[in-house]
Structure formats: C-alpha cells, structure tokens
Amino acid sequence: MNDCSGREYHEATKHSWLSVRQNPHRLDWENQPASMKFYPEDLPRVKLSKAYQAHTFVYHIGGITAKKSYPGVEYYLRTNPSAGALYPNELYFQARGVEGFGDGIYHFEVGSSSAVRLCGIGEEEGIEPLLGLRHGMRGLLFMVSAVWYRSAWKYRDRAFRYCLLDAGHILGAIEAGAYLYGHAWRIAYGIDLEGLGRFFGFGEEEWFLAAAICAVPKRDRSVKIPGVSMPRTDPLGGVEAEPYPLIARTYRETMRLRGCKKEPRFPAFFFHEAAWEEAIQRRRSIREFSKKPISKAQFEAIMEIVNLPVPSDCDEPLAIYAILNRVSDVPIGIYYNGRLVKSGDFAQKAGYLCLEQRLGSESAVTFFILGRGCNYRALCQKAGLLGHRIYLVSEYLGLGCSGIGAYYDDEVREFLEDDGMVLYALAVGV
Numbered sequence: 476m477n478d479c480s481g482r483e484y485h486e487a488t489k490h491s492w493l494s495v496r497q498n499p500h501r502l503d504w505e506n507q508p509a510s511m512k513f514y515p516e517d518l519p520r521v522k523l524s525k526a527y528q529a530h531t532f533v534y535h536i537g538g539i540t541a542k543k544s545y546p547g548v549e550y551y552l553r554t555n556p557s558a559g560a561l562y563p564n565e566l567y568f569q570a571r572g573v574e575g576f577g578d579g580i581y582h583f584e585v586g587s588s589s590a591v592r593l594c595g596i597g598e599e600e601g602i603e604p605l606l607g608l609r610h611g612m613r614g615l616l617f618m619v620s621a622v623w624y625r626s627a628w629k630y631r632d633r634a635f636r637y638c639l640l641d642a643g644h645i646l647g648a649i650e651a652g653a654y655l656y657g658h659a660w661r662i663a664y665g666i667d668l669e670g671l672g673r674f675f676g677f678g679e680e681e682w683f684l685a686a687a688i689c690a691v692p693k694r695d696r697s698v699k700i701p702g703v704s705m706p707r708t709d710p711l712g713g714v715e716a717e718p719y720p721l722i723a724r725t726y727r728e729t730m731r732l733r734g735c736k737k738e739p740r741f742p743a744f745f746f747h748e749a750a751w752e753e754a755i756q757r758r759r760s761i762r763e764f765s766k767k768p769i770s771k772a773q774f775e776a777i778m779e780i781v782n783l784p785v786p787s788d789c790d791e792p793l794a795i796y797a798i799l800n801r802v803s804d805v806p807i808g809i810y811y812n813g814r815l816v817k818s819g820d821f822a823q824k825a826g827y828l829c830l831e832q833r834l835g836s837e838s839a840v841t842f843f844i845l846g847r848g849c850n851y852r853a854l855c856q857k858a859g860l861l862g863h864r865i866y867l868v869s870e871y872l873g874l875g876c877s878g879i880g881a882y883y884d885d886e887v888r889e890f891l892e893d894d895g896m897v898l899y900a901l902a903v904g905v
C-alpha cells in the first residue's frame with residue numbers, strides 16, 4: 476500500500492477549521508494567469524458549427540454557454556463546471572475519418588469556439604502509439620491536460636485536487652456528449668503522459684492527465700507518431716508560474732499506475748436526447764437553494780446514474796455517501812451507496828462540514844465521495860466524472876447542483892466513520 480500515489484499529497488492538503496483560519500491567502504489579481512489558451516492566429520482553424528455532429532460533440536465538452544459581466548471584468552461560463560471558474564484544463568483531439576474535421580491533431584480553442592489544427596496526419600501517422608493503441612484508429616481520440624498554475628494561483632497546493640476533479644468533469648462532458656454523438660467511449664489513464672507532453676512541446680506548465688477513446692480500430696496496421704515540431708504558445712498568458720514542488724512531485728508520482736482493474740462495461744443511459752442536450756447546454760452551479768424537498772424518485776434516479784459503470788483501464792472503487800436533508804417519503808439521514816446507515820437530521824452538520832457553506836445544509840441531498848484506491852490520478856478523475864453525472868442528471872430532472880471542493884476533510888471522515896480519502900462533495904436540491 477505504501478506504493479500508492481497521492482496519499483502524502485492528500486494528507487498535506489486537507490482543510491481543517493484551524494488551517495483555513497491560519498493560512499489566509501491574498502490573491503494577486505495583477506498576476507492572474509489566463510484561463511484560456513490561444514495558439515498563433517496563422518494556424519488553420521475549424522469554426523465549430525451545428526452542421527456537423529462531431530463539431531457539436533466537441534462544443535459540448537467545455538464550450539462557452541454564458542457570459543458574466545462585473546464592473547471591470549467579464550468572464551465566460553462553460554458546459555463544464557470548474558473550481559473557482561479557473562478552468563485549468565485544456566482539451567486536444569485527433570480526428571481520423573470524422574466528418575467536419577480533416578485528419579489531424581487539434582486543440583479545442585474554447586475562446587473562439589474553434590478547433591485549431593496543430594498538425595495534419597497521413598494514413599500511416601497518428602498519436603495512437605502514445606495512447607497505448609496498437610492500431611490506427613478511426614474516430615476521435617481526446618486528450619485532457621492541466622495548466623495547473625491557473626488553479627494553484629488561487630488554491631495553492633490544494634489545486635492539484637481541483638485540476639483532477641475538473642478533468643473528471645471534462646471526461647464526464649465527453650461521456651454526456653458521446654451519448655448524443657451515438658458512439659461508445661472509454662477512458663485511458665495508462666498512456667504515455669511524458670511522451671505526449673514532449674510531442675506537444677509542453678514544458679512544466681502543462682501536463683496531460685488522461686485520454687478518452689471514442690474511435691474504432693481502422694485496420695490491422697500500426698501508425699507512426701508524426702515527425703513534426705508542434706506549434707507552441709504560452710498557456711498562462713504571460714504570467715510566470717510560482718513553483719509548487721508538492722504538486723510537481725505528486726504529478727510525477729501519479730504518472731505510474733499500480734494494480735489497475737479494467738472496467739469494460741459501458742453505462743446504458745436512458746435519456747430523452749433533446750432534453751439531455753438541453754441539460755448539457757443549461758447546466759449551471761446553483762448558488763442558493765429554496766429548501767424545498769426533492770422526490771424519492773428524483774433521488775433514486777440520481778443514484779441509478781451514479782452507480783452505472785465508468786469504462787476505463789483503471790477503475791477505482793468509490794464510496795458514495797448521501798446526506799438526505801429533504802427528500803419526500805424517505806427517512807432522512809446518512810445513506811451509504813443508496814442504503815440508510817444512520818437516520819436523523821444532519822443538515823446543519825453537512826453545511827458545517829462543507830466549510831460552513833450554506834449549500835451543504837440547504838440542499839435536499841449533500842453527497843460526499845470517498846475512496847481509498849491506489850491510483851490517485853484515476854481516483855480523483857472518476858470522482859469528478861461522477862460529479863458531472865450528478866450535475867447533469869440534476870439539471871435533467873429540473874433540480875440544481877453545485878460541486879463543493881472545500882470541506883473539513885478529517886471531520887467528514889469522522890462523521891461518516893470512514894477512513895478513506897474525501898475526494899469531492901456535491902449539493903443537490905431545488
């Protein structure tokens with residue numbers, strides 16, 4: 476077990492009542508990193524349009540859905556949520572034989588709603604070897620990275636948790652979009668992270684975290700990595716990243732996977748497609764609950780989706796706790812994987828545990844996701860993906876949801892009598 480990754484990091488980045496009071500952090504607004512990456516303008520771009528299904532699919536994975544304006548600042552909200560709206564992740568993909576994209580390797584440039592073609596690929600070329608794929612693949616191969624300092628600028632060492640959870644949300648957005656695109660998909664964690672970083676010309680400011688395969692083998696022949704030098708750009712918009720040795724060390728540690736179990740099963744979603752698409756487009760984090768109850772059927776529908784398999788090459792088991800504060804016709808209390816383990820009204824406690832955020836106490840249900848798996852990179856991204864399912868199903872059911880990344884780690888463990896790592900919390904209600 477000592478061989479497990481992320482343990483020391485998770486321990487070192489716990490919040491407690493004392494730690495949040497003793498270590499206040501003043502934000503350096505003059506030096507906030509850019510939250511969007513732009514490649515040079517002279518590179519070819521494909522403007523995403525509704526005319527192509529594949530364009531809509533890519534747009535669903537992090538495209539802009541709302542703009543907020545405050546005096547002196549404007550910022551954009553996306554299909555995916557992100558801790559502090561800092562959006563540390565970037566999305567790249569290879570398209571081969573996909574209508575609407577010439578064969579090539581692309582960056583999803585969220586700011587212009589386009590795909591920037593970083594390089595073309597010939598019949599015998601492709602990124603497949605770096606993703607551990609033996610054959611040339613027809614379809615879309617997605618790669619998710621983290622520009623970790625965008626988040627560390629605010630959250631310091633705890634930011635790596637958010638980079639992983641946010642990446643999990645991106646994987647969840649791929650899952651949600653793949654359902655409409657009508658294509659099977661799976662996550663690949665066991666990829667050549669360093670090789671990919673080298674191929675894309677990244678320095679220490681951007682790291683790959685996972686891939687998602689939405690493609691089928693094209694033929695029995697392998698392909699070769701394109702021998703090109705990829706274009707480069709600064710993902711922080713001219714801001715210099717301060718060093719965070721704990722984050723850097725933890726990323727290296729989480730690169731290697733140990734004792735992974737494969738999950739070959741695919742989740743059978745049952746959504747009405749137009750309503751599902753609306754849920755993807757409309758998803759937002761709720762800021763305040765009305766304190767009305769949700770129905771038993773709504774709670775059960777959320778649990779059903781959460782319990783569907785997540786196809787990947789490194790599936791880590793997670794424990795899902797639900798604190799039911801207000802659900803009609805169901806005894807309130809603590810539920811573990813859908814089963815009542817302790818009845819009682821714990822609403823105030825749930826809010827306190829979420830760093831005294833009212834979202835946690837005024838919700839109908841506050842979820843805590845815990846895990847003790849060995850592969851921290853896979854573990855946290857799966858928690859983020861389940862979080863995305865909870866967001867989208869809530870929206871689909873006419874409810875509201877918010878991710879909660881800030882909680883008193885050890886007090887949550889004590890309360891739930893579970894010594895796993897507390898990975899994520901979410902509040903759902905109306």
Ligand SMILES: Cc1cc2nc3c(=O)[nH]c(=O)nc-3n(C[C@H](O)[C@H](O)[C@H](O)COP(=O)(O)O)c2cc1C
Nearest residue numbers: 552553556557558559560640759760878879880881
């Ligand atoms: C990993 C993660 C942690 C979050 N933690 C909190 C939190 O502790 N409190 C909160 O009010 N919102 C939290 N949020 C919600 C974000 O603030 C929200 O996603 C972001 O502002 C963008 O807004 P949107 O989700 O409405 O698009 C979190 C979101 C994510 C993905």
